[in-house]
Amino acid sequence: MNEFDEFDFIDVPDQWAEILGRVETPGRAASAPDDLTQGRSRQRNRMWALLGAAAAVAAVVIGLMAIDRTPDDVVVTRATQPPRVQPDAADSTPPAATARTTTARTTTLLTTTLECDSRASLVEIGDLVRSGQPAYDYSPARDVAELVEKSGVVVTGTIRSLQRVQGGLETYTLFDVADIEVLAGSGDVDTFVTSSSWPFLDEPDPLSERRALDDVQFVAFLLPLDLNSAPSRWQPDVEGLAFACDGRTAQSLVGLPPDAAGLTVQGIVDLVSSPVGGEGLARPVLPPEVCTATSARGDGVARTGEISYFARPSENPIAIQIIGTDETTPAEPFAWVQRSFGDDRDTRELRVFDNGNGEASWDVGDGSQGYIRTRGLDEAAVEEILDSLVPLPSDAEFPGFRVASEWWQSLHEGMNTALTGIGARSDCQVPEEEPETIGATLRYSVFAVSGDPIVQYGAVIDRPVPLDVHMAGSTVIIVSGTADPAAPTAAQVIDADVVEWENLLTQLDAEEIRAAGEASPLSATIELETDAVAPGERFVATLVVVNAGPTVQLTVDGCRPKWTIVLAGGPAPQVFDWGCDARPLTLGPGVTRLPVELSASFSECMPAPEARSEFATCPVSPGTPPLDPGMYVAVIVGEIPGVPEPEPVLVTVTS
Amino acid sequence: MTIERVRQVYETDHGRLWRSVYGFARSRHVADEAVAETFAQALRRGEELRDVRAWVWRTAFIIARSELQRASAQYGERRDDVSGSLAGRLDEHQGLTDLLESLSLLSSDDREILMLCHVGGWTAGDLSAVLDQSAGAIRVRLHRATKRARAVLDGERR
Numbered sequence: 001m002n003e004f005d006e007f008d009f010i011d012v013p014d015q016w017a018e019i020l021g022r023v024e025t026p027g028r029a030a031s032a033p034d035d036l037t038q039g040r041s042r043q044r045n046r047m048w049a050l051l052g053a054a055a056a057v058a059a060v061v062i063g064l065m066a067i068d069r070t071p072d073d074v075v076v077t078r079a080t081q082p083p084r085v086q087p088d089a090a091d092s093t094p095p096a097a098t099a100r101t102t103t104a105r106t107t108t109l110l111t112t113t114l115e116c117d118s119r120a121s122l123v124e125i126g127d128l129v130r131s132g133q134p135a136y137d138y139s140p141a142r143d144v145a146e147l148v149e150k151s152g153v154v155v156t157g158t159i160r161s162l163q164r165v166q167g168g169l170e171t172y173t174l175f176d177v178a179d180i181e182v183l184a185g186s187g188d189v190d191t192f193v194t195s196s197s198w199p200f201l202d203e204p205d206p207l208s209e210r211r212a213l214d215d216v217q218f219v220a221f222l223l224p225l226d227l228n229s230a231p232s233r234w235q236p237d238v239e240g241l242a243f244a245c246d247g248r249t250a251q252s253l254v255g256l257p258p259d260a261a262g263l264t265v266q267g268i269v270d271l272v273s274s275p276v277g278g279e280g281l282a283r284p285v286l287p288p289e290v291c292t293a294t295s296a297r298g299d300g301v302a303r304t305g306e307i308s309y310f311a312r313p314s315e316n317p318i319a320i321q322i323i324g325t326d327e328t329t330p331a332e333p334f335a336w337v338q339r340s341f342g343d344d345r346d347t348r349e350l351r352v353f354d355n356g357n358g359e360a361s362w363d364v365g366d367g368s369q370g371y372i373r374t375r376g377l378d379e380a381a382v383e384e385i386l387d388s389l390v391p392l393p394s395d396a397e398f399p400g401f402r403v404a405s406e407w408w409q410s411l412h413e414g415m416n417t418a419l420t421g422i423g424a425r426s427d428c429q430v431p432e433e434e435p436e437t438i439g440a441t442l443r444y445s446v447f448a449v450s451g452d453p454i455v456q457y458g459a460v461i462d463r464p465v466p467l468d469v470h471m472a473g474s475t476v477i478i479v480s481g482t483a484d485p486a487a488p489t490a491a492q493v494i495d496a497d498v499v500e501w502e503n504l505l506t507q508l509d510a511e512e513i514r515a516a517g518e519a520s521p522l523s524a525t526i527e528l529e530t531d532a533v534a535p536g537e538r539f540v541a542t543l544v545v546v547n548a549g550p551t552v553q554l555t556v557d558g559c560r561p562k563w564t565i566v567l568a569g570g571p572a573p574q575v576f577d578w579g580c581d582a583r584p585l586t587l588g589p590g591v592t593r594l595p596v597e598l599s600a601s602f603s604e605c606m607p608a609p610e611a612r613s614e615f616a617t618c619p620v621s622p623g624t625p626p627l628d629p630g631m632y633v634a635v636i637v638g639e640i641p642g643v644p645e646p647e648p649v650l651v652t653v654t655s
Numbered sequence: 656m657t658i659e660r661v662r663q664v665y666e667t668d669h670g671r672l673w674r675s676v677y678g679f680a681r682s683r684h685v686a687d688e689a690v691a692e693t694f695a696q697a698l699r700r701g702e703e704l705r706d707v708r709a710w711v712w713r714t715a716f717i718i719a720r721s722e723l724q725r726a727s728a729q730y731g732e733r734r735d736d737v738s739g740s741l742a743g744r745l746d747e748h749q750g751l752t753d754l755l756e757s758l759s760l761l762s763s764d765d766r767e768i769l770m771l772c773h774v775g776g777w778t779a780g781d782l783s784a785v786l787d788q789s790a791g792a793i794r795v796r797l798h799r800a801t802k803r804a805r806a807v808l809d810g811e812r813r
Contacts, residue, residue, distance in 0.1 A: 003808055004773040006751045007674045015673075015691045016665060022695035139787060327791035333798060356802075378802065407794075 116245030168229025296504035298424025333376030421455030444481030521549030535626030563638030
């Protein structure tokens, strides 16, 4: 790209003298910062001190850093700025954190408990956790499932305290943890450590004393630490520590796998609890805090048959090939090439569109026709592929094309007549804090496709360009919907639990809701747990509201609509008195189920001396008297604005 | 011996490395810091390093990324563009300033691969040893980043 020639004109400073100075005089001050930050010269001084001391501890750190890292894998970078805590000044609590101070019994030493109750305090705690840590050169994990696979044990809980401690020749940050729940693997965990050092002479180590933390949740992917001198048996993977508070986005040591980025600790716990391994993912949903599922489709049954793509059916079998590099997955740029026989079609010039799709068709010259559809490749790349295609004999076992290229390869080949695949889909909407307005809701669809690779690539390319594609184990995950900063990513998709999925399967999807919505946006029916009950028996009736429009939030005079379901038809009226519930009744798109517990009893009774004829007389025992055997109807009383009154449902009170 | 190996890499690569890190971080200060510190650490490591050139290129970007993350955590999520004050860029001519602004719209991963290949002069095959990724993966990554950069730069021109 010629634009980058601009860089050729930049004057580059000669840094050799400075480099030698850093090596020879590691404690010297740095040049004044120019544009990075203000007021960090003290920190810079510390950095040089760290770098000097880091050289001394590097060998120690290197030895500790685990597991198939070579000596050049650890790079010491600037230490995290120590928190501005002065242990001997109770009123010097940093403004970013709320601190509680307690006086030790025998000394004047003050210890502070850092509460994790704001973003600022979380940043402060993050600085503490990362203080003195080396920066690592590591190969990032593909996803959380890979981290789980590597870990000896994965735990979640709360961090009670941090302290930098000595263990043999090394120093560590010791995490004292509690409320431990083992998510995967096995092992007793009450502490774990990370390598760290605090070599600054001009600044007290913020972790020299035990620093208590409050309400800091974490999830850790722990590896055994087989060093007798170490103060714990466990250390987290480089990407294997996430911590946060108050439902905030989790922080980490150096970063998290792509599918965990942006999630809360609970979201990561959910990912661990529903790992996507080699078996893939069959019930694709997004974490509810990312996008709340509203419906789902997919029975998990593999189907085999003939599939025609791009609305180009043929009377004869079609040879299909996926062309890419040796690294290509459905989430990467690729080309789909197919060859059909005996079809009379127009040829099309190559066109590559702005959205990343490309297309061309041509007459092969032997009565067959070639067709190429590409995703994410530029015109030059597609032409390169087209030039490399050499037609194979039409009676070959696979009558497609040989790819004569050093770079492009035919990754998958097959006929379209017996393709096998399993598909599942869920729809969701991004939760909004404010009451939504029509058209403002962000809705997304998530697809999971496994089976024949051609089916997987076909699911990606034979549709409008999706927002995101990701491989989760052996399953391709596709997310489509409105492009938006809040849009979910395919890497965030998890497997729903079976009960949740079964429930989602019963919900109307967007298409069904649209069809139903042509008449009225809201409709309602009453469903009964049973239609025959004994006198006095309790059972559940459910008002099922179908909303074919956008989410509605209903209040009447500032209160939630007052309604219930009763058994009517007896000798006495059913009387109810509701208080005011200020929370609105929310009816989202699709089906909302509102259960009510009923009793085959009178709703009210009168003490005998004051009894009026239409009310039952209260029994001696607590409660109201049972209804007499007979036929009743379950009806709605009260009103939900906009919801049509459902049909009464017959109920028999048996004798 | 060590100093000669490092000096040799400094002679051949320092200019391109500094410019690449500068384009990645959009900050002269981060470029100064990351590149100088990288070479200093290379000298301290001595014969530990098998491939000084690959290590230096990899490490400079690690340190630069660490600086950016730190600044971002300290000054808010939207401040990863720590190229900082306008005054810091007054000495750059307008074309470069515009280009840096455009690059700020790309992800750091995209900026990294673009700088390594388009400014650093690395080919996908050679870069494989630096990034510990296959050449195929790097080509695809570069292809996608270039495409996004093209979209951003074309958008700027309109």
